[in-house]
Amino acid sequence: MSVSSSHNAYLNGEFLPLAKAKVSVLDRGFLFADGVYEVIPAYAGKLFRLQQHLDRLNSSLTAISMKPVMSDRQWADVLNKLIEPRGQSDQSVYLQVTRGAGKNRDHQLPSEYQATTFAMCQAIAADSLDKISRGISAITLDDIRWDWCHIKSVALLGNILLKQQACDQDCTEAILLRDGYATEGTASNLFIVKNNQVITPPKNHNLLPGVTRDLVLELAIKAGISATEREISEQELFDADEIWLTSSTKQIMPVVELNRQAVGNGQLGDVWRQVSTAYSQFKDSLRTQ
Ligand SMILES: Cc1ncc(COP(=O)(O)O)c(C=O)c1O
Structure with missing residues (x-):
């Protein structure tokens, strides 16, 4: 089932309007840029080179000592749900995974963490x-x-x-x-x-x-x-x-x-x-x- 077209963002398991997506100021992505991202185009509603982007996402996560946040199939499901309501228009999907919010600001990597997983999509401008x-x-x-x-x-x-x-x-x-x-x-x-x-x-x-x-x-x-x-x-x-x-x-x-x-x-x-x-x-x- 696709999500509503006003729900153009995904944050930690929930689809929602981008303006409603909020993360903690203690998020390590905000404090330390402790996170990784991908940008994936979708043409006519189809994600382009998705597997290659997910492979690189998982390599980036491994390189910063984080575990995959979900399976490739789950990612495909989330990203497809984001682009589906936008029909055949060309879209750019941004996704970001950070090491989440700790109890306070601490340089040392936490032994346990709850990753922040975010994605959003926007139209690719053909004129540019x-x-x-x-x-x-x-x-x-x-x-x-x-x-x-x-x-x-x-x-x-x-x-x-x-x-x-x-x-x-x-x-x-x-x-x-x-x-x-x-x-x-x-x-x-x-x-x-x-x-x-x-x-x-x-x-x-x-x-x-x-x-x-x-x-x-x-x-x-x-x-x-x-x-x-x-x-x-x-x-x-x-x-x-x-x-x-x-x-x-x-x-x-x-x-x-x-x-x-x-x-x-x-x-x-x-x-x-x-x-x-x-x-x-x-x-x-x-x-x-
Ligand atoms: C520094 C840098 N190099 C290369 C690329 C091109 O990578 P890709 O073809 O996977 O988009 C990017 C894309 O954003 C980049 O930021």
Whole structure:
């Protein structure tokens, strides 16, 4: 049975209107950013790459010494109930799990805890995706974040301060540099194309193992495009024919300008067109399933 359309949030077992969802000020998510999250798109009422997102959620929970809060089947049930009343419209589902509220503020991890489990959904704006697909500008910045970027932690202060520097320079994203290598964006994974070869940095603690990243690699290989996972030096980034940034809600963003210089010929790349078309076809095939 689906829930009422005004109930666009889920909190600890209950579906309710978002404005009514409240957590304690002692919640460790609020006090310490002691929690993890996921963002999952739903196209035409179908959750996209749900299993991959749930697998990453459980890896993030394990990495911060928390246990899964519910089974994959239970998550699917909760998230489907949230999106069902919204029909065929494209939605973005946000879910967050924190270590819950203790009796007082204590840095030490509690031996027992009651996790706070929250989810909400909102419409994906088609016009912003259209704008992105015409090409975005980015800047490079030193990665000031911590060393465990493979965890999808709610501690996003580093990411948002870096993103703001990009916004202040009228750019959509910042591409982050660590020890002379480009790793990822503040909320996206990085790809470059050089001589028709697609390159993305390998998964390690410097970047989030993106669900879109994996799918883009898979689709490029299926389309017969040469694709490899290896480090990308700062110089290679500037010499790239094409640069893309990927994420679940923004898909494959073509970067046409980097630090005010044209990327390649400054136009949308041929390889981007090919992979982006394959991505749209993959999405469309799910709509009709
Ligand atoms: C830092 C970072 N890297 C990469 C990504 C892309 O991950 P996904 O494709 O799973 O959305 C995100 C998404 O929010 C992110 O925050």
